[in-house]
Amino acid sequence: MKGKNLLVMMTLFFFGAAALSFVVSQDQKKGAPWNVPAEYKAMKNPHAGQADLVPAGKMLWAKHCKSCHGNLGLGDGPKAASLQTHPGNFKEAAFQAQTDGLIYYQSFIGRDEMPNFEKKIPEAEDRWAIVNYIRTLK
């Protein structure tokens, strides 16, 4: 009888631990609010609404952003699962309500797991092309 109880306990412990491991490994934290300098908050997009930049933005997105942020900006790219912070869902209204300057800062200056892209994307027009493409993801 004691042996049977022990077996039940061990089985429960094993499945409990297994179930817990799923919860822990998939529990990415949500990013804290960004502390964006005033100059970026006030930054205007000189190419706002320029639809001809969107194809270039899409190409640059595929090269630099897609691996973490996913094809549609849902934060489900192949590298996203290994991040401690979820890359965010760019379709959400709260994200799209931000100004272009805020998106620019988050995208190219970065912090923590979000790398700086200023040297990888040296031209300002290319960066704004990505911002314009992000605007199409909503």
Place this chain on the structure above:
Amino acid sequence: MKKAILLLLMLIPFCGVVRAQEETVEPEAVQKDRPVRSPWESGYLIDNPTSLIPVKNTLEFVIQHKFGTVENGRSDLWGLYAPGSNIRLGLNYVLMTNFQVGWGITKKNMYNDFNARWTVVQQTRANRVPVSVTLYGVMAIDGRSQAYFDGMRYNHSSDPYSPLATYSYRAGQRFSWFSQLIVGRKVSERLSLQAAASFTHYNLVERTGDHDKIGAHLGGRFKFSPQSSVIFNYDIPLKIKSISEQREWVDHPRDNLALGLEVSTSTHAFQIYLGTADGILPQDQMLFNQNDWTDKGLAVGFVITRLWNF
């Protein structure tokens, strides 16, 4: 045939120039003219360099690998497990805008190579400059032990009929040079092409070989998705009698044809291909490639690059 190939090489970089001239009429477009976006995804196009040089202070690590030829079929898994593989590990650094220097070491002949690449002119978006022009140079040192040199008979004289009994080893005989002028054009968002002419010199070659070789090169990529492309290169060591030391070529180097796929990300480019040459250094390919792509002389190879910005 060779004349037709040469004519093609000369014409391809100028595809679209006529259209380009029409576009440059608008003064505002000229004022804003800047280099085209991503003419290539990497500084490598299989066995050739491209005009793409990363931003200043970028360090690039490159792994170039070629397996054995497919000629033995499944017995060595089409060359993947063949002993005749070759590998080069290299580091490149962008010292200043559009100028890069590099060093690498190759398994075949234990070459140490020092190279430099300078994109003199970049193609611009409004076609004010319709092509990019790049200069590339490689100096390599054969790193094998002296025994390899002692045991062979070489044509180290300008007179191919001179007696060869007085051969003596000198360190300078390990050196070889390769210089190349590359003209490239991003024809459309999907298609980029380049053509090049090269000059190769080895200080020491076997008796039946030439010290010098002029080559023609053609390469291109076709993007079929934002990150993926089909790529090719074709290198032709030209048979020019006036610079040859041979009455008849016994084993003239063969053309190098390669066709592959490229996938690139922000900091990596990965190219996998099926190609002819077993050598990785361009001068080795231009003077010593004996694999024939029409006779199972093809091998799987890959190029991986990784960039770090400082």
